Amino acid sequence: MSASRRRVSQPPINLQMSDIARLAGVSESTVSRALKDSPMIAASTRERIRRLAEEAGYTVNPVASSLRSRQSGVITVGVPLVHEREPHLVDPFMMTMLAHLADTLADRGYNMLLAKIAVHQDGWVRRLQQPGRSDGVILIGQSFEHAAINEAARAGIPLAVWGSRLPNQKYPVVGSDNRLGGQLAAAHLAERGRKRIVFLGDERLPEVAHRHDGYRQALRDAGLKAAPERLVRTGFGGPDAEARMAEAIASGLAFDGVVAASDVIAIGAMRALSAAGRRVPEDVAVVGFDDILLAEHAHPPLTTVRQELARGAVALVDTVIAAIRGDAADSTLLPPTLIVRASA
Amino acid sequence: MSASRRRVSQPPINLQMSDIARLAGVSESTVSRALKDSPMIAASTRERIRRLAEEAGYTVNPVASSLRSRQSGVITVGVPLVHEREPHLVDPFMMTMLAHLADTLADRGYNMLLAKIAVHQDGWVRRLQQPGRSDGVILIGQSFEHAAINEAARAGIPLAVWGSRLPNQKYPVVGSDNRLGGQLAAAHLAERGRKRIVFLGDERLPEVAHRHDGYRQALRDAGLKAAPERLVRTGFGGPDAEARMAEAIASGLAFDGVVAASDVIAIGAMRALSAAGRRVPEDVAVVGFDDILLAEHAHPPLTTVRQELARGAVALVDTVIAAIRGDAADSTLLPPTLIVRASA
DNA sequence: TTGTATGCGTTATCAC
DNA sequence: GTGATAACGCATACAA
Numbered sequence: 001m002s003a004s005r006r007r008v009s010q011p012p013i014n015l016q017m018s019d020i021a022r023l024a025g026v027s028e029s030t031v032s033r034a035l036k037d038s039p040m041i042a043a044s045t046r047e048r049i050r051r052l053a054e055e056a057g058y059t060v061n062p063v064a065s066s067l068r069s070r071q072s073g074v075i076t077v078g079v080p081l082v083h084e085r086e087p088h089l090v091d092p093f094m095m096t097m098l099a100h101l102a103d104t105l106a107d108r109g110y111n112m113l114l115a116k117i118a119v120h121q122d123g124w125v126r127r128l129q130q131p132g133r134s135d136g137v138i139l140i141g142q143s144f145e146h147a148a149i150n151e152a153a154r155a156g157i158p159l160a161v162w163g164s165r166l167p168n169q170k171y172p173v174v175g176s177d178n179r180l181g182g183q184l185a186a187a188h189l190a191e192r193g194r195k196r197i198v199f200l201g202d203e204r205l206p207e208v209a210h211r212h213d214g215y216r217q218a219l220r221d222a223g224l225k226a227a228p229e230r231l232v233r234t235g236f237g238g239p240d241a242e243a244r245m246a247e248a249i250a251s252g253l254a255f256d257g258v259v260a261a262s263d264v265i266a267i268g269a270m271r272a273l274s275a276a277g278r279r280v281p282e283d284v285a286v287v288g289f290d291d292i293l294l295a296e297h298a299h300p301p302l303t304t305v306r307q308e309l310a311r312g313a314v315a316l317v318d319t320v321i322a323a324i325r326g327d328a329a330d331s332t333l334l335p336p337t338l339i340v341r342a343s344a
Numbered sequence: 345m346s347a348s349r350r351r352v353s354q355p356p357i358n359l360q361m362s363d364i365a366r367l368a369g370v371s372e373s374t375v376s377r378a379l380k381d382s383p384m385i386a387a388s389t390r391e392r393i394r395r396l397a398e399e400a401g402y403t404v405n406p407v408a409s410s411l412r413s414r415q416s417g418v419i420t421v422g423v424p425l426v427h428e429r430e431p432h433l434v435d436p437f438m439m440t441m442l443a444h445l446a447d448t449l450a451d452r453g454y455n456m457l458l459a460k461i462a463v464h465q466d467g468w469v470r471r472l473q474q475p476g477r478s479d480g481v482i483l484i485g486q487s488f489e490h491a492a493i494n495e496a497a498r499a500g501i502p503l504a505v506w507g508s509r510l511p512n513q514k515y516p517v518v519g520s521d522n523r524l525g526g527q528l529a530a531a532h533l534a535e536r537g538r539k540r541i542v543f544l545g546d547e548r549l550p551e552v553a554h555r556h557d558g559y560r561q562a563l564r565d566a567g568l569k570a571a572p573e574r575l576v577r578t579g580f581g582g583p584d585a586e587a588r589m590a591e592a593i594a595s596g597l598a599f600d601g602v603v604a605a606s607d608v609i610a611i612g613a614m615r616a617l618s619a620a621g622r623r624v625p626e627d628v629a630v631v632g633f634d635d636i637l638l639a640e641h642a643h644p645p646l647t648t649v650r651q652e653l654a655r656g657a658v659a660l661v662d663t664v665i666a667a668i669r670g671d672a673a674d675s676t677l678l679p680p681t682l683i684v685r686a687s688a
Numbered sequence: 689t690t691g692t693a694t695g696c697g698t699t700a701t702c703a704c
Numbered sequence: 705g706t707g708a709t710a711a712c713g714c715a716t717a718c719a720a
Contacts, residue, residue: 014475016713027691032715042689063411063476064713067696072407074457089443092637098442099433102458112458113418116450131358132407132697267641293436297611297641360697371707376699384705408697411712476713 015058024049035060075110075320076134077101078117080143092292097140100313108317129157136320142206158323160316164206172329174315178207181305181336182214185259185287188338190222194257194285198230200269201261208261215259234265241268249276256284263288263295263304285344300342308334359402368393379404419454419664420478421445422461424487436636441484444657452661463487473501480664486550502667504660508550516673518659522551525649525680526558529603529631532682534566538601538629542574544613545605552605559603578609585612593620600628607632607639607648629688644686652678
């Protein structure tokens with residue numbers, strides 16, 4: 001059942017601007033201007049040329065256009081891969097963010113070029129913005145690359161980054177108030193009488209670090225102490241989180257509450273708890289982070305800190321567009337919200 | 345907290361090939377060849393030039409390269425939007441497919457350009473493959489555009505389409521055996537003694553049509569009759585499905601089983617059933633389609649027909665690459681699997 | 689308001 | 705094995 005064919009039938013007669021110019025009896029420049037609605041051209045001829053091009057099925061060659069004009073109409077969205085082999089893109093948070101970004105970029109008339117970034121390899125910053133291919137870059141997550149991102153910003157790459165505010169930051173970030181988010185989560189558990197609350201996540205990552213800070217603040221406020229052994233480090237993958245939680249349980253760690261750095265982590269943890277015969281929330285109350293679609297469908301439905309991804313995506317896009325224009329590109333701090341369901 | 349800056353500091357000294365040529369004491373042609381590992385160049389000079397370029401931080405300008413060579417290293421992934429306002433990309437099935445495609449394309453050394461396609465507007469096929477911007481196109485879903493896609497294929501655009509096999513198809517498709525899938529779903533319900541089984545989906549779309557065919561076949565095989573009023577039409581959105589299901593219940597339609605055209609539809613239906621006081625699976629058994637991550641977390645966990653998206657994504661990518669090369673681009677039929685959980 | 693001329697940075701073609 | 709030269713298709717400074 002072959003459906004192949006050489007590019008032979010119906011040669012798409014690669015029309016160029018000169019063809020339209022001839023058809024219209026004007027010069028190429030006029031066509032070029034008319035097609036981008038330049039006010040230089042009389043409205044009547046503009047209209048005529050547009051119609052002619054339309055009928056002929058001509059579209060401007062974006063590659064040539066972008067070589068000459070140094071504008072591509074494309075924005076690169078980069079996903080830093082912390083650990084080589086994780087298929088990060090399939091992560092629900094990442095997918096949702098990408099979908100919102102794609103929607104917003106389309107709204108703004110930009111195309112989206114998706115790039116997985118192996119941040120191990122040196123020089124990824126340069127590869128990121130191959131000259132001319134895209135007008136700007138959105139990075140989803142800072143990973144451990146604060147310094148490298150700063151360098152990229154200093155090199156003049158229009159940038160917007162999803163993440164946390166850090167000292168000495170030369171690039172605009174969009175992100176939730178992670179400290180507040182962590183605080184909301186832990187305070188909620190404390191209010192429900194939980195005394196020994198575990199934090200589950202990789203606190204070396206900037207966003208998670210802030211969530212952890214908020215968590216400790218809330219514990220202090222509640223008069224609880226944050227035992228260091230109750231910081232259980234895990235990556236963002238569900239199976240990883242499940243394994244780390246299982247280990248913690250097996251090690252005899254005593255706890256009655258969990259603040260997870262993400263919903264996927266929380267759900268992995270609940271799996272491990274369930275496997276170990278601990279009931280949620282009776283024995284252990286669990287709070288997640290993100291409020292992905294899965295959260296409300298989890299067993300039990302997950303209490304979590306919602307991040308406003310749709311708003312975040314809009315802010316990221318508008319920020320990078322501002323940077324491209326050379327306008328002030330300010331950082332944006334989004335308010336997280338505690339969504340109380342059944343798990344805590 | 346402004347983090348903006350004009351592109352002034354640290355001018356990235358836009359290095360070009362001529363600079364490397366001068367540095368190496370050779371011509372531009374030699375540099376060009378060396379950097380693409382042409383066997384024409386002596387291994388020693390090749391290595392020397394590569395190192396020089398590396399050190400200088402030079403990368404080939406992909407726009408200029410692609411204007412001249414007519415190869416972009418980019419593949420466009422198009423998502424046809426059936427209904428204008430649905431944010432289709434946020435659909436879990438779509439997001440998962442996109443993530444797998446992005447992973448696979450990256451593996452194959454291609455970049456992914458994401459395009460939402462408004463199929464209402466005429467001429468979308470042409471816009472899809474703006475000359476030069478990408479080497480080929482992957483379409484996720486045929487929508488109602490079989491004829492237009494055929495036209496694109498005839499025009500020589502290298503294509504691969506996720507969808508169903510249709511008569512007179514001039515383009516390669518990758519997709520599940522939807523007829524078999526529908527059959528598996530309905531047969532499972534029949535085996536469990538369900539007699540009045542509703543089909544929930546838009547049977548005008550090719551893939552859904554085939555699932556519906558399989559459903560009817562299974563009913564016939566089980567000696568049941570497929571009453572036309574048990575075909576309840578709905579789009580792919582969860583809220584839409586919930587509303588249609590609620591209407592069907594309110595209208596007094598009698599049924600004890602549901603075959604849904606997707607998991608999202610199934611979950612929407614279960615919501616409506618639950619709201620109407622019908623228990624799943626006791627009163628109504630429900631089978632979904634896709635096996636998205638959400639399915640196993642649904643209430644109750646959803647029995648569904650799994651599609652192998654990861655394999656599908658690989659097939660799509662390899663198919664479009666074959667088409668780009670001018671090789672035979674064959675269609676691929678993936679085997680669906682029934683995953684039995686608690687909902688049926 | 690429109691046309692003319694030049695060049696964007698690379699690669700293909702042809703010569704050496 | 706390497707170099708010179710002319711495109712690739714368009715947009716802009718400048719001239720008219």
